[in-house]
Amino acid sequence: MRLPVDPHLYATFLGVMAVMAITPGPANVFSVANGVQRGRVGALLGVVGMNAATLVWFGAAALGLGALVVAFPDIFRFISIAGALYVGWLGYRAWRGAFATAADPETPTVRLGRNAVVDGFMVQIANPKAVLFFTAVLPPFLDVNRPAAPQLALFALATIGMDVISMSAYGLGGAALSRRMSEPRFRRGFAFLTGALLIAAAVLILSRL
Template sequence: MTDLLPPWPLFSAFLLASLALAVTPGPGVLYVVTRSLVQGRGCGLVSVASVAFGNLGNALAASIGLAALFAVSSFAFSVVKSAGAIYLIYLGIRMFRSSSVESPASKPEVAPLGCVFREGFVVALLNPKTTVFFAAFLPQFLDPSAPAMLQSMVLGALFVAMAAVTDSAYALAAGMAAPALRGNTARRAGLRIGGGLFVSLGIFTVISGDRGTR
């Protein structure tokens, strides 16, 4: 295992850079926080796991060369990015509709955890900019004397693990504020705000540049 890690000076630089990137809010963090605020800490933590698995898939894709395809084929990049954006907008619209049909006396409804996991996984996996980000970020810390693909897989997994820890902190903090949205009026407002965030994030994904975001 240690043979797949760069020398300590380079590895320490990787850890510091990864931590700085992990704590910086991005689309993944926004998804986790929104889930935690609207549906509680449990859903937020499940969304952390789902986003982590999606990001791990992107890291592995970068390691086996999928990022190279995105780099040379703007069409492939656009297709995957558009699919992810459409899915985000779909989630936002569904959240809007949920807020409009909820009766004033209804109790808060928590989405099934399996559904929350699936949605978060798809949102993270259908972000080709994350794959390109890993392809640009990880090679800076590779040791030329070790197998490049295995090395990048290990570093990518470490980055995803660090991001999952910081995302969990965001989920727990947002979950503490979730009870304020348990009132019927506040909950409907929270669903509408969350839906607006998802729709906005989907639109942002379409119009944003090629710089990778987590």
């Protein structure tokens, strides 16, 4: 019985993916900020949003993402810039909330966007690391002599599985700190930190364009 993927290639892919998943980048930086601001449930909802975007990227890969990027590079650059600006705006909101609460320390700090899933989706859909992964990292692991759909399904399973573990760990780590958010001074400090993390994520996105 012939397997859907080459076992040796798949094992190598798992190693590469593990390193990429745990490396700090826009998605993991966002997970920390999201966990701090929203707690455990919000952190996990953000992970759902980011991996929904990853599914979109896998769908695009199935349709020939590499060819689309070559044919329409400006469209993908625009998506990344728009996403970076959105993440930067979330960071600005966090900083503005910290300043606003300075006069009234009992006022809760500003939240991120209205929906953790949407925020997570926007971060990952605009992440140049995702474009690099699907256009440069993934193709060498695909066997042209085997059906593409089963291969992509197994690669998606591994990618999303590892990302869920890594993003959740970062997010829940941030959520653990959120328990101290009832302290006004600590809350203001983390509003500044949240803003810094989000703006750092935006800079990371732009620096990879």
